[in-house]
Amino acid sequence: MEKATKDHAALAEAFNQDEEHVNWHDGALWWIRQKRDIAAKNIPEWEQLRETASRIKSNVLSNLHDYLLEFEANLTKNGVTVHWAADAEEHNRIVYSILKAKEITQMIKSKSMLTEECHLNEYLIERGIDVINSDLGEYIQQLDNEPPSHIVLPCIHKRKEEIGEIFHEHLGTEKGVSDPTTLTRFARWHLRDAFISRRAALTGVNFAVAETGEYVVCTNEGNADMGAHLSDIQIASMGIEKIIPKKEHLGVFLRLLARSATGQPITIYSSHFKKPRPGQEMHLVLVDLGRSRQLGRPDFRDSLKCIKCGACMNTCPVYRKSGGLSYHNTISGPIGAILAPNLDMKRHADLPFASTLCGSCSNVCPVKINIHDQLYQWRQVIVQEGYAANTKVLGMKAMAWTLSSPGSYSTIGRAGRWVLNNIPFAVNNKFNPWYKQREMPDGPKESFGEWYAKNQGDNGSEKV
Amino acid sequence: MTVGLFIPCYVNQFYPQAAIATLQLLQKLGVEVVYPPRQTCCGQPMANSGFEHLTQDCNRLFLENFSEFDYIVAPSASCVLHVKQHLHAPTNPALAERTRSRVYELVEFLTDVLKVENLAARFPHKVGIHQSCHGLRGLYLAQMSELNASPFSKPVQLLNMVDGLELVDLDRPDECCGFGGTFCVAEEAVSVKMGKDRVTDHVKNGAEYITSVDLSCLMHLEGILHRNKSAIKAVHIAEILNATV
Numbered sequence: 023m024e025k026a027t028k029d030h031a032a033l034a035e036a037f038n039q040d041e042e043h044v045n046w047h048d049g050a051l052w053w054i055r056q057k058r059d060i061a062a063k064n065i066p067e068w069e070q071l072r073e074t075a076s077r078i079k080s081n082v083l084s085n086l087h088d089y090l091l092e093f094e095a096n097l098t099k100n101g102v103t104v105h106w107a108a109d110a111e112e113h114n115r116i117v118y119s120i121l122k123a124k125e126i127t128q129m130i131k132s133k134s135m136l137t138e139e140c141h142l143n144e145y146l147i148e149r150g151i152d153v154i155n156s157d158l159g160e161y162i163q164q165l166d167n168e169p170p171s172h173i174v175l176p177c178i179h180k181r182k183e184e185i186g187e188i189f190h191e192h193l194g195t196e197k198g199v200s201d202p203t204t205l206t207r208f209a210r211w212h213l214r215d216a217f218i219s220r221r222a223a224l225t226g227v228n229f230a231v232a233e234t235g236e237y238v239v240c241t242n243e244g245n246a247d248m249g250a251h252l253s254d255i256q257i258a259s260m261g262i263e264k265i266i267p268k269k270e271h272l273g274v275f276l277r278l279l280a281r282s283a284t285g286q287p288i289t290i291y292s293s294h295f296k297k298p299r300p301g302q303e304m305h306l307v308l309v310d311l312g313r314s315r316q317l318g319r320p321d322f323r324d325s326l327k328c329i330k331c332g333a334c335m336n337t338c339p340v341y342r343k344s345g346g347l348s349y350h351n352t353i354s355g356p357i358g359a360i361l362a363p364n365l366d367m368k369r370h371a372d373l374p375f376a377s378t379l380c381g382s383c384s385n386v387c388p389v390k391i392n393i394h395d396q397l398y399q400w401r402q403v404i405v406q407e408g409y410a411a412n413t414k415v416l417g418m419k420a421m422a423w424t425l426s427s428p429g430s431y432s433t434i435g436r437a438g439r440w441v442l443n444n445i446p447f448a449v450n451n452k453f454n455p456w457y458k459q460r461e462m463p464d465g466p467k468e469s470f471g472e473w474y475a476k477n478q479g480d481n482g483s484e485k486v
Numbered sequence: 487m488t489v490g491l492f493i494p495c496y497v498n499q500f501y502p503q504a505a506i507a508t509l510q511l512l513q514k515l516g517v518e519v520v521y522p523p524r525q526t527c528c529g530q531p532m533a534n535s536g537f538e539h540l541t542q543d544c545n546r547l548f549l550e551n552f553s554e555f556d557y558i559v560a561p562s563a564s565c566v567l568h569v570k571q572h573l574h575a576p577t578n579p580a581l582a583e584r585t586r587s588r589v590y591e592l593v594e595f596l597t598d599v600l601k602v603e604n605l606a607a608r609f610p611h612k613v614g615i616h617q618s619c620h621g622l623r624g625l626y627l628a629q630m631s632e633l634n635a636s637p638f639s640k641p642v643q644l645l646n647m648v649d650g651l652e653l654v655d656l657d658r659p660d661e662c663c664g665f666g667g668t669f670c671v672a673e674e675a676v677s678v679k680m681g682k683d684r685v686t687d688h689v690k691n692g693a694e695y696i697t698s699v700d701l702s703c704l705m706h707l708e709g710i711l712h713r714n715k716s717a718i719k720a721v722h723i724a725e726i727l728n729a730t731v
Contacts, residue, residue: 031674034675035674035675038675038679041679062634066634068634339661340673375536375668381619381623382630385630386632402539405539418537418540421531422541422544425544426543428524455671455674456670456709460710463500463709466500466502466503469499470497475523
């Protein structure tokens, strides 16, 4: 999907060909939004927690350099090898070189959106290293050769029957079996082999504590722990924005994360990794990949506060009704739409427009990122940088000219209403996207301005 | 107190009855209202499409028309929010700031400035409120479901004063309708699906009318209702508050 040439609107239209599936997808995500609401409303200090988290992250973004060096020093003290990667290529090269040095050809990987962004799996597979995603949703997506459609719920767009088909095809389950418990047991049985036999495990990082040099990985399945604890080589990949200053701040973020993501009071496993056990090697790769460039954009730097809970996706009606894959980017939904243009503005020029600017995202966000304001700002930047279609530029210029001149506006308004009344087929046709599934408004005989001139005199004194 | 009546461009052309209701309602409440005839558009359609830099003439015209009034009132949350956030005057920033602070959406003007406590209105129908997102999350006309905060609703406060009116509860009380300005044509499939789902919620819960503080939402929902030959009608809140059947 990363190579998609179609834009969000076209991919969303394709997604909407199966309305019953859209209803199901919308309902599944809305159910999670409702669970999140209940969890958030059970905590009287919820809004204060959001504000606190947002401010801690502001502090982090303003002092990132110092916290990163502190974190690195503590990691080193704890016996963890630290690597720095400027981009995806460098990250992938570092991971590969760690594995190659130990002649490892198989790795197990828990959920990490960063490695998805880096396309690590493809890179390693091309070099003869087999990678298995151990998060169940990501495992399913990997079997189906599709990227995740949601950062927390990677295969939320697939129904259990589709998953049953995939298991039948790739794992040899009986055809027609779609019971989630049966399928999960089957996946567990397959994965257990990988957990036991693979010498290298890679995890993502949810929070990296500068003052202690430890990092926290949150999973519901315990798959990160299984991989990491059984490995000889443990690797963690993290974006540089994942730092928090102190361990005590985890009390703020862990309370927000699970409630925002799924409505759970706490993630099942919040595992702290600090030092290698005897005989084990631990590596941590700190990755920039556009983060420092985004940090330098005043209007967009707060997007780096994201803790990847996915709440903005669950609440976004556009996301729910278009599916994560229609965003053709690793991070989809509203947060993806403000992160992606930083990485490649031309390629992702459509994403900030895939929103009604309804503002729900900004108000569920546990770290209070002003997502919808940033979507508006990205639109301005994308147009200024010349990534808007020429037809749109001409249209907008014409519209601005008409609407800024009272004379031309009333002439065109009168003409428009006349057309609606007298030759409706001039606008009610297949070239008008409004008319495809909606009627045009009725064209009233007179505008309010005309009515007012007739019926009310100067300064509002009534004539009739 | 003199109020400048700001009637958004598309309301002026397509929904004069809502503008007339707004004017009559304000006059009934004893407000002196003036409609500056040379007004056009606040510039929002361009700005939300990424062309805010083309809205300088709209801003200049808006200030010419409205900067002298004590209050500026419009029957549109979306246009009001745009003016409040984006009306600028490079040569006279103080004038722009003062004007921005005097712009009110009709409902908030009635509840917060006029402090209306009763209305001589009658509308004996079952009504569902479609929350305009810009009214809800931009102007805070009501509490949004996302926050853990005390509930309130200015539109409900006023509609409760209308004789015979019965409000219906919706399954999703503040979900976006999918209009979204140029989104409604640029993302036609998603826009329509969002609108259809809002309509279904009102139908399912027995509404005879869908009302809102924004005609842009209503124009979109009405387009879907008309296409489906639905008996449900879309009506601006000013028309209900001004109704005396």
